Amino acid sequence: MLKDGHTVSCLDQDPESHARLEVGMDCAWEEAGGLFTVGTALEVEALEMAGIEKADSFVAATNGDNTNIVISQIAQRRYEVSTVIARILDPLRAEWYREQGLETICPTRVAIEMLEDRLRAGFADVNARGGEA
Amino acid sequence: MYLIVVGAGKVGVNLTRELLQQGHEVTLIESSRPRYLAVEQKLEHAVHYGDASELWVLERAGIERAEMVVAVTGDDEDNILICQVAKEKYDVPRIIARVNNPSNRPHFDLLGIKPVVSSTDLILRLLGHEVPHQNLVHLLDLEAEKIEIIEVRLKDDSPIAGMKVGDIETPDRTLLISILRNGVGFVPTADSELQAGDDILAVLDPVQEEALKKVLGAGS
Numbered sequence: 304m305l306k307d308g309h310t311v312s313c314l315d316q317d318p319e320s321h322a323r324l325e326v327g328m329d330c331a332w333e334e335a336g337g338l339f340t341v342g343t344a345l346e347v348e349a350l351e352m353a354g355i356e357k358a359d360s361f362v363a364a365t366n367g368d369n370t371n372i373v374i375s376q377i378a379q380r381r382y383e384v385s386t387v388i389a390r391i392l393d394p395l396r397a398e399w400y401r402e403q404g405l406e407t408i409c410p411t412r413v414a415i416e417m418l419e420d421r422l423r424a425g426f427a428d429v430n431a432r433g434g435e436a
Numbered sequence: 437m438y439l440i441v442v443g444a445g446k447v448g449v450n451l452t453r454e455l456l457q458q459g460h461e462v463t464l465i466e467s468s469r470p471r472y473l474a475v476e477q478k479l480e481h482a483v484h485y486g487d488a489s490e491l492w493v494l495e496r497a498g499i500e501r502a503e504m505v506v507a508v509t510g511d512d513e514d515n516i517l518i519c520q521v522a523k524e525k526y527d528v529p530r531i532i533a534r535v536n537n538p539s540n541r542p543h544f545d546l547l548g549i550k551p552v553v554s555s556t557d558l559i560l561r562l563l564g565h566e567v568p569h570q571n572l573v574h575l576l577d578l579e580a581e582k583i584e585i586i587e588v589r590l591k592d593d594s595p596i597a598g599m600k601v602g603d604i605e606t607p608d609r610t611l612l613i614s615i616l617r618n619g620v621g622f623v624p625t626a627d628s629e630l631q632a633g634d635d636i637l638a639v640l641d642p643v644q645e646e647a648l649k650k651v652l653g654a655g656s
Contacts, residue, residue, distance in 0.1 A: 345512065345540055369489050369513040373543060381546055395491045396517075399525060 305335050312338035314353040344374040350382075360386040368393050375405055440465065440502045442488040442518050443509030444475045447534065451506065452479060463497045489517050491525070499526045508534040508553075512543070519549045550580070571654050575637070584642050585613075592632045594653030602626025607647040610640035 342349025391397035444466035486493035
């Protein structure tokens, strides 16, 4: 997103995560237009320091489904961010919250679909070869 | 009544035990295996193992027929999520959520999770009651119902010290309901005389708090 010319502000509770952001980059994260704030997602001060009040989009992608669900709703309702996306690993929770109007990405569901496609392609291959024999 | 309690920490376990003793049907849900096994020794089949933020775990515990869900885990996000799902997906009529970190309280309010219980707030409130230099304490706040009960200590220079209750012009929607003096409380009549050092309990509409404080001489 930085390469597209957007400003990306990253909030993480681990100060060390900053180094990971710069992996594969040829300049500093900040030089490329990035921002970095240390704090936890439910801390209002940290969110505001990271610039949530002027954000056009908000992505909640911590390693906790419930944290992402709660923080996305805060971004939607309290800060009225226009695009809010939550990463939810649990397919059932992702589905219900999607029905409630939260935009969700479920990596588990995506991985299952990819695996199914790959396996089906494999079966089709085997069947095709079986037919020739 | 059938209740689901989530989180088998000290609060959850003791609450479940009390509720069972009162004759209620209770299921306690705990997501840590070692803790579940320890608690199961005492509470047997009343405790389930599982992560209550997963919908199927709640369904297995019979959330569709639960009349109340109490979320008292040590994680505020989990408590919010469990209560939100209970209320909005399964139409559970009553919920109670525990707030671990008082600064998260606005998030519970924002998402309509109430009532909430916060042990930190309770202790602060009790401290306010015990420590004399705090001259106004909130004893009860029913935000939705717009009713609160406050306790105010009358200072030596209070304009109403020495006055009779019936002569005090209290603001609309406020009522003096009790006087605590020398460790004894009583319900005043119009003839009761107020003294400096009295603790006065009043019930009121929260918007009238400043007006009442002014009358009682307990300016902020």
